[in-house]
Amino acid sequence: MAKRNVEDIKRESRHLRGGIADELAKGTTHFGEDDIQLLKFHGSYQQDDRDVRKERQKAGEERAFIMMVRSKIPGGRLTPEQYLVHDRCADDFGNGTIRITSRQGFQIHGVLKGDLRSHIRRINESGLTTWGACGDVVRNVMATPVPLDTPVHRDTQTLARELSEAFAAKSRAYSEIWLDGQRVTDEPEEEPLYGEVYLPRKFKIGIAIPPRNDVDILTHDIGLVPHAPDGELDGYTVFVGGGFGMTHGKTETHPALAQPLLYAARGDVVAICRAIITVQRDHGDRENRKRARMKYLIETKGLEWFRGEVLSRAEGAWVSDPKPITWETVEDPLGWHEQGDGRLFLGVWVEDGRIADKGERRWRSAFRAICERFGFPIRLTPNCNILLHDIEPAQRSEVDALLAEHGIPTVDHLTRVRQTAMACVALPTCGLALAESERALPGLLDRIEEVMRDLGLADEPILIRMTGCPNGCARPYNADIAFVGRSPEKYAMFVGGSADGCRLAGLHTHTVTADEIPGAVRALLEEFRANRRGSETFSAWWGRTQTSGAAPHPEQFHVELAARRSVPQGE
Ligand code: HEM
Numbered sequence: 104m105a106k107r108n109v110e111d112i113k114r115e116s117r118h119l120r121g122g123i124a125d126e127l128a129k130g131t132t133h134f135g136e137d138d139i140q141l142l143k144f145h146g147s148y149q150q151d152d153r154d155v156r157k158e159r160q161k162a163g164e165e166r167a168f169i170m171m172v173r174s175k176i177p178g179g180r181l182t183p184e185q186y187l188v189h190d191r192c193a194d195d196f197g198n199g200t201i202r203i204t205s206r207q208g209f210q211i212h213g214v215l216k217g218d219l220r221s222h223i224r225r226i227n228e229s230g231l232t233t234w235g236a237c238g239d240v241v242r243n244v245m246a247t248p249v250p251l252d253t254p255v256h257r258d259t260q261t262l263a264r265e266l267s268e269a270f271a272a273k274s275r276a277y278s279e280i281w282l283d284g285q286r287v288t289d290e291p292e293e294e295p296l297y298g299e300v301y302l303p304r305k306f307k308i309g310i311a312i313p314p315r316n317d318v319d320i321l322t323h324d325i326g327l328v329p330h331a332p333d334g335e336l337d338g339y340t341v342f343v344g345g346g347f348g349m350t351h352g353k354t355e356t357h358p359a360l361a362q363p364l365l366y367a368a369r370g371d372v373v374a375i376c377r378a379i380i381t382v383q384r385d386h387g388d389r390e391n392r393k394r395a396r397m398k399y400l401i402e403t404k405g406l407e408w409f410r411g412e413v414l415s416r417a418e419g420a421w422v423s424d425p426k427p428i429t430w431e432t433v434e435d436p437l438g439w440h441e442q443g444d445g446r447l448f449l450g451v452w453v454e455d456g457r458i459a460d461k462g463e464r465r466w467r468s469a470f471r472a473i474c475e476r477f478g479f480p481i482r483l484t485p486n487c488n489i490l491l492h493d494i495e496p497a498q499r500s501e502v503d504a505l506l507a508e509h510g511i512p513t514v515d516h517l518t519r520v521r522q523t524a525m526a527c528v529a530l531p532t533c534g535l536a537l538a539e540s541e542r543a544l545p546g547l548l549d550r551i552e553e554v555m556r557d558l559g560l561a562d563e564p565i566l567i568r569m570t571g572c573p574n575g576c577a578r579p580y581n582a583d584i585a586f587v588g589r590s591p592e593k594y595a596m597f598v599g600g601s602a603d604g605c606r607l608a609g610l611h612t613h614t615v616t617a618d619e620i621p622g623a624v625r626a627l628l629e630e631f632r633a634n635r636r637g638s639e640t641f642s643a644w645w646g647r648t649q650t651s652g653a654a655p656h657p658e659q660f661h662v663e664l665a666a667r668r669s670v671p672q673g674e
């Protein structure tokens with residue numbers, strides 16, 4: 104049966120109810136096509152274990168269906184109790200691991216359909232939700248997780264929650280289906296912001312504080328940056344139109360970085376964001392989902408048109424020109440830091456964001472013990488690490504000892520490349536993965552580190568990211584070097600993003616096999632070593648010596664660097 108148009112499924116879903124409740128009542132292992140689309144709005148993707156797909160098919164068995172459930176955690180902020188609820192769910196319903204997502208959420212993989220309601224209930228009882236973690240709505244609102252005790256840092260977290268509440272879908276479908284089971288049919292139900300068909304596509308909002316671009320602000324539909332002259336918060340510069348998904352070979356699709364739109368007073372930020380969302384709601388492409396993100400609307404209509412639409416919908420808001428902003432790094436503050444109130448915070452590196460007990464490195468046991476013994480509050484970072492905070496200086500050595508006991512490496516035992524590298528989930532759970540990513544990156548980094556040691560570049564800061572397909576969930580397109588899956592063992596190699604997240608990379612080599620990657624990185628780093636000036640970083644060297652090619656985007660993502668270079672300038 105042909106897949107139905109997602110717009111039709113949404114429109115006919117009675118505010119995202121569809122047949123989910125009826126399907127849950129049946130003892131089947133999986134949902135039908137329409138409900139799979141609707142389930143995303145409730146925070147769950149239907150998947151299957153791809154490691155066993157082929158053999159089950161051969162044996163004439165159905166796929167091994169499993170659900171991924173994503174918790175929405177605005178600003179990545181969670182209590183130790185909420186952490187422990189996820190920890191227990193991972194055993195009771197999931198595959199025994201918790202995945203920190205690159206948008207400050209948690210995912211539990213491997214949940215069976217029959218356990219879905221119990222799992223979602225527990226998450227809600229802990230004060231969090233999965234509602235709107237996926238789907239065509241405003242998803243988890245990100246904010247810098249750095250727990251410094253300043254008015255600006257506190258406000259970004261407050262704003263993340265305000266936005267999250269303001270833009271949550273109002274349909275009662277979620278509580279009916281998962282929580283109280285009551286279907287209230289006689290009261291009219293409104294979806295004042297989203298209407299009957301919700302947004303054309305997912306919508307992402309993030310907030311970062313300069314100079315640390317940990318949230319990768321320019322990859323969001325809306326990026327917000329506070330302005331605080333003399334430490335007093337005044338307002339936010341608003342960026343619009345970032346987004347990374349693309350499809351190999353389809354030049355009408357490409358990544359884009361957000362552009363500055365305006366500066367808004369703090370009191371008007373929610374209204375401005377609402378206005379932006381409604382412009383996308385009313386004008387975004389609902390015919391072609393591949394062109395439905397707001398970046399394409401802005402590209403098609405122009406930023407000036409977009410600004411005019413926004414201002415006409417936000418009458419009375421006080422706005423002015425965007426403020427100048429300087430970014431330095433996308434990195435997390437790993438290791439120990441002062442918080443500014445006499446206490447400390449600690450950034451703990453988590454390999455690929457996967458909280459698991461892996462041989463001698465036992466992240467899951469360590470974090471469970473920390474929550475039970477110390478009860479520190481937690482922040483999830485956009486680079487898939489964990490910050491523990493509100494730590495008294497006297498507790499420091501005990502925390503260090505506990506982490507060491509569990510084999511968790513400290514920052515001084517990790518190269519800069521290892522500290523910052525990031526991979527998306529990909530196989531075996533992601534239905535869209537074309538190649539390995541999370542499972543491949545650690546081994547690949549071993550080989551890349553070897554190359555770097557060999558070249559005397561062991562501790563150079565080079566940002567490496569990897570994804571299993573071009574959707575780009577680990578934000579590959581602004582990394583120094585990225586590998587994006589094309590087919591099993593084969594990757595497109597992108598080069599030329601920057602350490603501060605403000606420059607897009609371009610396609611460097613159409614296809615490299617997994618085995619060829621260390622050699623390809625060596626060739627590039629040899630060029631860097633031979634031509635860098637002084638202690639210039641890889642990012643700076645690339646920016647000084649290369650342009651992204653004569654042809655403007657979107658060719659940058661689809662045509663190899665060598666071919667772009669061969670096009671004469673000005674043509
Ligand atoms: C058209 C584009 C995209 C599609 C269809 C898509 C689809 C998916 C799917 C199916 C998963 C589940 C994988 C699993 O857990 O097994 C996933 C994970 C995720 N995606 Fe995307 N994605 C897209 C683009 C993006 C982009 C551009 C970002 C952020 C920059 C993003 C952020 C995430 C995050 C945070 C996760 C959770 C796991 C992780 O951290 O890697 N996605 N996506």
Ligand code: SF4
Pocket residue numbers: 527528529530533534535536537540570571572573574575576577
């Ligand atoms: S980038 Fe592709 S393979 Fe990786 S998680 Fe996203 S959709 Fe799946």
